[in-house]
Every structure is written in C-alpha cells, then in structure tokens.
Amino acid sequence: MTLAAIVLAAGSARRFGSDKLSAQLDGEPLVRHAIRAARSAPVGQVIVVARDGLAIGDWPGAPEVHRVSIVSDAMSASLKAGIAAAGEVDGAFVFLGDMPRIPHAVAGELAQALGENWAAVPRHQGHAGHPVLLSARSFAEIKQLTGDAGAGKLLKQRDDVVYVDCDDPGVLFDVDRPQDLTRA
Numbered sequence: 001m002t003l004a005a006i007v008l009a010a011g012s013a014r015r016f017g018s019d020k021l022s023a024q025l026d027g028e029p030l031v032r033h034a035i036r037a038a039r040s041a042p043v044g045q046v047i048v049v050a051r052d053g054l055a056i057g058d059w060p061g062a063p064e065v066h067r068v069s070i071v072s073d074a075m076s077a078s079l080k081a082g083i084a085a086a087g088e089v090d091g092a093f094v095f096l097g098d099m100p101r102i103p104h105a106v107a108g109e110l111a112q113a114l115g116e117n118w119a120a121v122p123r124h125q126g127h128a129g130h131p132v133l134l135s136a137r138s139f140a141e142i143k144q145l146t147g148d149a150g151a152g153k154l155l156k157q158r159d160d161v162v163y164v165d166c167d168d169p170g171v172l173f174d175v176d177r178p179q180d181l182t183r184a
Contacts, residue, residue, distance in 0.1 A: 001090045003111060005038035005063075005131070006082030007031070008150075009050040009097030011073050016177055021054055021097045025181055032057060033100035039063055041093050041107030041131070047085045049078040050097075076145035083139050092139075093131040094151070101170030107131060113162045119155055122171040123163040128155070129171030 009021050009031050016023070021031040031048075035056060038046045046065045048056050051073065059065035068085045070077055079094065086092050091114060093107055110120040110133040120133040132151060134142065141154055155161050175181060 001111065001114075002088075003041070003043045003091050003093065003133070004086035004089045005041045005043040005046045005093040005095060005107075006079070006086065007034050007038050007046065007048045007095045007097055008075065008078045008082065009034070009048055009054060009056070010070050010078045011075070011097070016175070019054075020175060021050075023175075023178070023181060025100055025175075029055065029057075030100055030175060030181075031097045034095050034097045034102070035059065035065060037102040037104055037107070037131070038093065038095045039065070040104035042111050043093065044089075045086070047082050048097075049082045049085075074146075074148050075150045076147055079145065079150055080143055083142055089136060091133055091135045093133050095131045096174060098175045099130055099170075099173060100175065101168075101173045102131060103166065103168040103170050106164070106166055106168070106171060107133070109164050109166075113164050115162070116160075117162045118158050118160045119151070120162045120164060121155065122166040124166050124169050124171050127172055128163065129166070
C-alpha cells in the first residue's frame, strides 16, 4: 500500500492571535512537531500545505517533505491541495499542524486497520482524533468539500470508517490559544 502524509498548516490562527504554527514548543516551532509525526508514519512522502511565510525547515532523508503553498486558509482548500499533491496513492494521512503530541505509533496502527474501509481514525476515550487515514476512494468526496470544513462531517455520515482505540490523549490535543502551549 502506497501512502502519503498531509500536514495542514495554512490556517489563520484567529483564536491564537498570532503566528501559532511558528510559536515555540520544546525549543522548536509547533509545526515541526506535526511534521515529525507525519514522517514517522508509513509513508513515501510528506506534503505540508502552508501559507506563504511559514518556515517549515529542512528535512533531509526519507520520507521527503514537500511544501505546497496556498493563499486560502479554508481547511477544505488545504485538504484538496494536499490530496492533489499526493498523486497516485492508496491513501493519505491527514495531520494538523497545531497537534504537537500525536503519538508516532498510531499511524502504523491506522494503516494496518484501514483494509477496505473509507477511513481509519484514532479514538481516545470515545472521541475521534488525528491523524485520520483517508483511503483513495474517499478522495472524490473530499474534492467536493467547500469552506472551512474538513472531512469530519463526511466521516460521521459513513459506516465504513474503522476506529482504532488509543490510550494516548495526544490524538486529541491541539493548540488553539497561547495558554494551550503551557498545557502541552
């Protein structure tokens, strides 16, 4: 199975009040934590969909990290740009640039669980988290999304989504406000 990882990092961070993804956590920009988690997934490439001006750093070695710059901060536009950049793959993980505590082992578990399902999603204490692994057959529906909606609504409407229970709350933790960095 050929998989890609997409890191969505083009949002405007309105609630944060400044450049959230460049904010420091453990001595490096927040977005680098998401990229590192994406690189630990069983993927051939990592695509970072980001707005101009966001420094993502250099990532030597495999898997390669590619940047796709977009102007829109709509999640649907970022997701569609990432899927388009992935090319011919059997599926794509969707990581969020503001989720720095994703456990690195969860992506492998999702890949094993996907099978013929539309998607595989980690779940902690009954709550769906990230990264989400979308199968290639989901891409046509994803391309129809508009506005600031991701795949969440589509996932809730389907009965062919497999959930993988995860003991690590990192699959739910995101940074929305400056005080969230201190909780991290």
